[in-house]
Amino acid sequence: MKAITTRSYGSPSVLKAEEVPDPVPKGDELLIKVHAASLNQANLVLLKGKPFLARFAYGVFKPKHIITGSDISGVVKAAGKQVKHFKPGDEVYADLSNYGFGSLAEYVAVPEKALALKPTNLSHLQASAVPLASLTALQALRDAVRVQPGQRIMIYGSSGGVGTFAVQVAKAFGATVTAVCSKKHMENMKLLGADYVLDYGKIDLTKYYGSFDAILAINGYQHLATYKKLLTENGVYVMVGGSASQMFEAMLLGPIFTLGSGKKLGNFLKKHNTDDLVELTNLIEADKIRPLIDRVYPFQEFKEAFTYLDQHHAYGKVIITIQN
Ligand SMILES: NC(=O)c1ccc[n+]([C@@H]2O[C@H](COP(=O)([O-])OP(=O)(O)OC[C@H]3O[C@@H](n4cnc5c(N)ncnc54)[C@H](OP(=O)(O)O)[C@@H]3O)[C@@H](O)[C@H]2O)c1
CATH class of the missing domain: 3.90.180.10 (Medium-chain alcohol dehydrogenases, catalytic domain)
Structure with missing residues (x-):
């Protein structure tokens, strides 16, 4: 072959x-x-x-x-x-x-x-x-973020393979989604169901300090300290992807950065789980994600x-x- x-x-x-x-x-x-x-x-x-x-x-x-x-x-x-x-x-x-x-x-x-x-x-x-991208989005949101209906979630780097599923899965779980992407994908993010869309080239993040119950950083190139400021008091930051140095930063410094606060900062790694793939199949066949x-x-x-x-x-x- x-x-x-x-x-x-x-x-x-x-x-x-x-x-x-x-x-x-x-x-x-x-x-x-x-x-x-x-x-x-x-x-x-x-x-x-x-x-x-x-x-x-x-x-x-x-x-x-x-x-x-x-x-x-x-x-x-x-x-x-x-x-x-x-x-x-x-x-x-x-x-x-x-x-x-x-x-x-x-x-x-x-x-x-x-x-x-x-x-x-x-x-x-x-x-x-x-399979891989949607399993990542589902597990990161359901198991790491523990997304709840009505939660305000920022999906940073929302327009790639994982991000386009994450926006849809977060909406299917009832979250209010702020998608962060480049200018050229903003309209697409709205069509995909995002409630708010921000251009990562122009965004003034200081305006959003304390605004998010959860942040999913998929292609997230901000500093960990910035993400921490964006979270509400008991907010959760989950790093899915980005540079290797950011991955180590979240893994090693995440627990230190959050000492004495209710916030959580950490990484996530997808695991294979066929039941989850079947759950995604059901969401696709119900036209909730594509x-x-x-x-x-x-x-x-x-x-x-x-x-x-x-x-x-x-x-x-x-x-x-x-x-x-
Ligand atoms: N933890 C895990 O288990 C796991 C599993 C799967 C993937 N990952 C990781 O997740 C990351 C994303 O995977 P993917 O499949 O979504 O990759 P991808 O499809 O290659 O992502 C491309 C997207 O990244 C966006 N992007 C590029 N630079 C950006 C920036 N500075 N800020 C925000 N967005 C930016 C692009 O948007 P524009 O074109 O608009 O710039 C593009 O839409 C990778 O690092 C991958 O290794 C981790």
Whole structure:
């Protein structure tokens, strides 16, 4: 089969399209014919081996996961003997970032526990945009922020893969959402359901001190002390993404910054959970959330797709089609 491989760390130029052996599913695995795969910032971490700490998970000198890519939507072609819930012909989707990656290939062998049935109202192309980014948005809001109806929440960096889901999920939970994005995406954020939209290029944050019960920083490039000032007395700040230094800042300084106050500042890391993917499927089928797709690249333009994602200005998701 054809696959996109990373045999050394580097820029998108080290990616190659190669012929590799078809995967053979084990007893608890299914063989999936991949129709479409979406890209995530995690794929760039795996490609570049940066931040360096990530190499302890993904391979110190070279990537241990040769076939890259995490999100798939496709069709079951074969099922191992111990598989209970799926059969050939089922249309499924999954986030493979906790299951060895490998989505950018014609076929991938996936453990049953990673899969959910694809939402019936989405094409494979649309469904491939959903898993990793929407799981991140759902878990960050529900489990880390513990969002409640009527809460005022700021979503900083709201227009990318995770942010476009976060705005919709926060609205589905009944929060009042202030989305922070660049000027060019402001109108889109309103169409997506945000109650208020602020331009990160012009914003005077001092006007909003003490205004938010929660802040979800997805592409959040403000200082931790600034976020703390934006929170109400018992407010919560959760960092999802940004630079590596900000991640360590939130992890190490968050507890110190909040000593003696009711505020909480910290990080969040998505975990795979198929029940959560099913919950997202239900929200999609109930038309409460939908994937936003910025660009779709044919398989042979994989380098262009990674290069575009690397610019950090996608509106929603970037997709690579595997089957025509
Ligand atoms: N913690 C976890 O478990 C977890 C899981 C998934 C992702 N992440 C992290 O979350 C982050 C976002 O992921 P993503 O998929 O949303 O990335 P993405 O799709 O590449 O995000 C692109 C968006 O970032 C916005 N952006 C760029 N610079 C910004 C700035 N200075 N201020 C505010 N927004 C800015 C862009 O908006 P404009 O075009 O309008 O500038 C663009 O819409 C990444 O750092 C990723 O590694 C973490």
